[in-house]
Amino acid sequence: MMTREESDSIGTMQVPEKAYYGVQALRARNNFHITGRPLHTEFIRNLVRIKKAAAMTNMAAHVLDESIGGAIIKACDEIISGKLHQAFIVDAIQGGAGTSANMNANEVIANRAIEILGGRKGDYSIVHPNDHVNMAQSTNDVIPCAGKLTMMGLLPRLIEELERLQKAFSDKAVEFDDVVKMGRTQLQDAVPIRLGQSFEAYANVVGRDISRLKGLKKDLRALNIGATAVGTAINVNPVYLFQIIKNINLICGTDCYQADDLFDATQNLDCFVHVSGALKTCASSLSKICNDLRLLSSGPHAGLGEINLPPKQNGSSIMPGKINPVIPEVVSQVAFNVIGNDVTVTMAAEAGQLELNAFEPVIFYKIFESIDTLGGAVTTLIDNCVLGITANRDRCRRLVETSSALATALCPSLGYKLSAEIAKKALSTGIPVRQIVLEEGLMTQEQLDRCLNLKDMTQPGHLVEYRKIGAGKSEKTE
Template structure:
């Protein structure tokens, strides 16, 4: 393999002659083989956007020549378009608070700029990774800003899938609105509910998650670019400090603002913890819905079997014809992982010391994974489960008729004690609640028909309207 020699403060190292990365990237690659994965493409693009905005700002301020600035900007545009991503060789989990990721970007951009200017890769007398590409910057303001830009790119995709889930659940709530079933508390018979009401409740909680995530995006709009090392803006010119955020806003199209307190914004990662907490809440809700769907579809002959989930694949290597609820299962597994990621993110944010938090790499790795897996799990939940759910109306009616839960509706008329005795006797003898009430002469048949009408029991709106009158 043909190589070139590059040097840093540690010493010299051989770098593949065709590589756009350099000595610092290669050292990090050798030091941090942790996940075996590459950097998140969204983070790579965010880094390139920052470098582009910095080059524009430094050029307008007169500190970066036109030809070098143009070459850097062109190199950044290529990376933003998806090129050269294979040259980002640093593991996403790395020591150094993100310095290796930042230098990987600096070196790739510098070497591509050198090439565009007619030079040979590695000739940093033409374009230098630190002096030119990283001008007026530090890893400590570049990396957290790139993290926030990445979240602002990833979150809307997840929110879009959650909106699809909400819409699908609303459709199902309307489709199942006339189906009465037995509601359950603590897995025991409770009182009647419409199947559509259950699905509407699922839609409501997903809507809250969407609202929370939309608000969470605001946490990501305040960035610390211009802070440089610890928030005091050392090595950043007044021109750069005043214009970098506006130029980055233009490059990204995102309504970002520079933090009022750059020192605070450099050392504290609470905004990422806030976003992760909301993702965890959403994951908990999706897993609870999945739990319900597995229970309601259990059987198909010996369980509840009130609904049918779409059959997606064989459920067993030994039991013929068995179909498992694989989509709700995978949604729950994604939720478990997101919940675990949230703990890692919490500990990473808590473990910072003094003027910098060194643990952003693992925080970003887990946060990006949470957002992307939430998006993907929600997509398959909608496409491969929710839209294909059907109801077993006769089974719902059968279980409702067998239940003594309707006895609850008798309490206002004959009292709790008598109602409990009737329920207990019904369970023991197999007689219906209606039969026992009539045999005891507690109410007339007409009264019972009105009181024990399962449809009326579920009409929340009618009760509210009656109360208003």
Template sequence: MMKPDKREKVRMEHDSIGTKEIPLDVYYGVQTLRAAENFYITGMNMHPELIKSIAQIKKGAAITNYEIGHLDKKRADAIVKACDEIIAGKMHDQFIVDPIQGGAGTSLNMNANEVIANRAIEILGGDKGNYAIVNPNDHVNYGQSTNDVFPSCGRMTALKLLNRAQKQLERLYEALIKKAEEFDNIIKMGRTQLQDAVPIRLGQEFKAYSSAIRRDIVRFENAKQEMSNLNLGGTAIGTGLNADVQYCQKVVKNIALISGLPVVQAYDLIDATQNLDGYTFVSGAVKACAVNLSKMSNDLRLMSSGPRTGLGEINLPEKQNGSSIMPGKVNPVIPEVVNQVAFNIIGNDMTIAMATEAGQLELNAFEPIIFYNLFQSIETLAYAVSTLVDNCITGITANVERCRSMVDNSVGIITAICPFVGYEKAAVLAKEAIKTGASIKDLILRDGLLTKEQLDIILNPYSMTEPGISGKALLNNFSENTLQEKAGLN
């Protein structure tokens, strides 16, 4: 696999392992090709934002090394130009190492070093593979180690993806707020443990969803702050061996300018090199959001169940046929896909936690699997939220009469009556209603416990769904005029 075709032109490159044929026209080199042959694991390519992030780091390093006198202008300019091309999306096909790889990310770092070096050589008029002109290690990687480059480009990538996902969450929050306002006057039955509880307004349910998403947005803000600390300048184990003091002081600042990201150098470079709990924290925030989205999707599927034999309280937009055998069937496909994304994110979170724990002494070798799963979690969450907003939430409608009829026929409204007739009598009425199918209203009127006018006031949607109007406070002021005033009927 990945070996040059015998008919194509090759160049010879060598490393500490030996000599190897490399296709003449490619920009990667011997170390990249060895990694591609060793680590065919997922069959997938590196995330494009990770490639751009590592190019931004290499650009920042080249600029810094030129500023402090460790790289001549000609080489620095060529490296910077090569990096700019990668940042613009060019040569990504030259990053051929698998996202999951042994070596703590060395393969990606060398892939970047070789591609950038060979493109810089070409810019300077040389032939690819002539590393006397620009060397992958001695020039492109000067003052760096995989152990500070790879974690830093991973954090930068996570930061970019978190920004995108947060924008989608903000769209979802706004969509839920609009639905909360639209449905604010629609009374429906609340349920606990899937049994009738007490009435609630449909708008209150959507407002509760928006509150959960608002918390998720705050968690994402904290996650972005966690990802903004880079260990660049720490080199191999955080001690900064082979890195100039001026380089350590300037490199992250230059990368912040290049990337436009609010990145800073980590306070303790040794800690930032060996301890990866920040990824566990970020993954936890993404998982918490996924759990909220999945619970919301469960509710949407339940409330829209039917159309004849389910709850049928809301209608989800019809997006596609639901069956190859049952004509006219339409399934809640958008909430279903959100559920599945959540399941996957929860599994990814476990992998990230295990990989974070598996670090030993001065380095954790398992960042490749952390990045692979973390990036997937953040990105799929963003896509799931996007389709949830556009293809579901904004098009939800309410079946107002269905909602109201289930309230009127529910035994659950007895709770609102309880303060006026007492718990014991209310329990007797509830059991009779369940046994006979009679409505609570009819039984109350039959027994002369309350008048129809009083029931209408007590069972007003706002009376039943807001504190301060119902219960003992209402009982203590039980004149018709007072009740009508409190219920907003005057």
């Protein structure tokens, strides 16, 4: 393989002649064999968008030659369109606070710009990665800005899928509104509830997650671009300092603003902890819902069996006909990973020292992964599970009618003690609560029908209304 010699402050290296990356990216690739995964595609694009905005701003400030700046912008446009991404060779997790990723971008852009100007890759006398592409920038302001722009770009897809999930649950709530089932607390029979009410609760918790995720944009819009190394804006001309945000917004279609305190925005990463925390909360909500779906569909004959999940694949290599709830299972696994990612993000944000946090690469790696995998999990949950859920109506009603927990509805008219005795008898004998009450003459048929109307029992305030009607307490009432 033909090579070219490049040098940096460490020494010289042989770089593949046709490579768009340079010596610093090559050193990073050799140093960081960590995940085997490249930088996120959208992160690459946003890094390069910032480089394009910087070139435009430096040209406007008359500190960057027009021909060099024009070539840099053209090179950036090519990368933004999807070209040369294979030249970004550094690992997603790397030491140096992201310097390797920043220099990888600088070198690729510089070498492509050199080609555009008629030169040969590696001839940095034409376009220099640091002096021209990285002009008025530092890793310490470019990398966090690229991270924030990427999060703002990735979140809308997740939010859109969550909105679809919320609608799917709401639609099921309407479909199942007439299905009365036994509500359970601590996995024990409690009181009746409509299946539709359960699904409406799922829709509402997803709605809160959507609101939390939409609110993240407020934190992410504040950029420390122009801060350079620590917040002092060293090596930045005034035109750049006050115009760079405008050009970033123009290129990215965002409404970002320069942080009021560039020192604070450079060293403190609490906004990323906030983002990760909202993702963790969403993951927790989704996994809880999936736990419910697995329980409600368990069996199908020896479990609860109140709902049916659409069968998606064989569930066993040894048990014929077994179908497992694979979609809820995968969503929970994604949730476990997101929750673990949040721990990593929290630890990394806490571990910063003095004027900079060196651990942004792992923070971004984990947050990008959380957003992407949650989006995929929600998509499959909707399309391969929720939309196809059906209710076992007869089984739901039968479980309610034979449950000793119906005795709870007798408390307002018969009192707690007598109702508890009825429940105990129903549990030990298997005789339904309704039959016991009638056989012992505790209530008339009409009173009992009113008291144990399953649909009415699921309406808030039913017991209060029943007290007003009056069931005529028996002499055995406490």
